[in-house]
Amino acid sequence: MSIDDQIQEFVGARRPDLVRFAALQLRDPALAEDVVQETLIAAMQGAVEFGSRSSVKTWVYSILKRKIIDALRTRRREVPLSQLGAADEDDDNFEGLFDHRGFWATEHRPHRWANPEDSLQQQQFWQVFEACLDHLPARTSRVFMMRELLGLEVTEICQELAIATSNCWVILHRARMGLRRCLDETWFAR
Amino acid sequence: MMNCQQATQLMSQELDRPLNWRERLALRLHNLMCGGCHQYRKQLAFLRTALRARAGGD
Numbered sequence: 657m658s659i660d661d662q663i664q665e666f667v668g669a670r671r672p673d674l675v676r677f678a679a680l681q682l683r684d685p686a687l688a689e690d691v692v693q694e695t696l697i698a699a700m701q702g703a704v705e706f707g708s709r710s711s712v713k714t715w716v717y718s719i720l721k722r723k724i725i726d727a728l729r730t731r732r733r734e735v736p737l738s739q740l741g742a743a744d745e746d747d748d749n750f751e752g753l754f755d756h757r758g759f760w761a762t763e764h765r766p767h768r769w770a771n772p773e774d775s776l777q778q779q780q781f782w783q784v785f786e787a788c789l790d791h792l793p794a795r796t797s798r799v800f801m802m803r804e805l806l807g808l809e810v811t812e813i814c815q816e817l818a819i820a821t822s823n824c825w826v827i828l829h830r831a832r833m834g835l836r837r838c839l840d841e842t843w844f845a846r
Numbered sequence: 847m848m849n850c851q852q853a854t855q856l857m858s859q860e861l862d863r864p865l866n867w868r869e870r871l872a873l874r875l876h877n878l879m880c881g882g883c884h885q886y887r888k889q890l891a892f893l894r895t896a897l898r899a900r901a902g903g904d
Contacts, residue, residue, distance in 0.1 A: 677900070677901075677902075713902050714902055714903065716902070717901060717902025717903075718902070720902070721901070721902075750851070754849075754850060754851050757849060758849030758850060758851035758852065759849055759850045759851075759880075760850045760880075760882040760883075765881070765882035766882045766883075766885040766886045766889060767885060768885055768888075769885075769888075769889060769892070772889075772892045773892075773895075775896075776895070776896060776899055782900070785896060785900070803862070804894065804897040804898075804901070805897060805900065805901045806901070807901065810862045810863065824862075825855075825858070825859050825862060825863075828858055828859075828861075828862060829854070829855055829858035829859070832858050832861075832890055832893060833854065833858075835893055836886070836889050836890065836893060839893075840889075
């Protein structure tokens with residue numbers, strides 16, 4: 657099978673997945689469709705460059721991530737981070753999680769998750785996972801996805817969004833705390 | 847001793863920047879004594895694995 661055919665086959669079969677990935681981060685279904693369309697075109701044009709360096713999946717996602725970063729940049733000029741909601745809206749209240757000395761409250765102390773790696777093979781897990789990502793407050797989510805899904809370094813994110821590094825760390829900490837808690841309650845507690 | 851609130855902050859930052867030796871030592875000592883934070887660290891590592899898988903990494 658030629659590289660063109662492989663790319664076409666992958667995008668044909670995984671298109672809904674690619675669109676969901678983009679929509680999760682852009683929070684705009686129409687824009688997500690456009691970005692995936694551009695990704696397909698770019699992938700076909702770049703097929704020669706691709707050769708056989710990596711899997712088609714990794715290749716297509718790497719293009720998609722670049723396109724999402726471009727779309728976020730373009731939109732940031734139109735919708736600055738500050739308009740995504742006030743900072744304190746994102747201020748998840750962790751107080752109940754810890755006691756007055758800052759140690760885990762008994763009912764919130766993390767317990768071992770049973771075979772988390774097996775979950776990765778289950779379609780239902782991914783539905784829960786995305787619902788949990790979706791529940792993160794908008795500003796928190798933006799920073800977290802730039803870090804974890806688009807793979808940007810903290811310094812790049814801070815520059816891009818014009819926020820202090822220490823602030824970035826706090827936001828990422830909140831995001832992880834929130835995502836962990838959501839998965840703990842909705843998936844691993846079953 | 848460092849408390850869990852501070853330990854969870856460091857365990858998050860550990861995924862974004864290299865901790866210095868002082869921080870690494872304090873965290874290791876804390877987690878030796880604290881089962882909750884020991885699990886928390888493993889769970890954060892799992893979150894990253896899941897996120898990488900979701901982002902098309904092999």
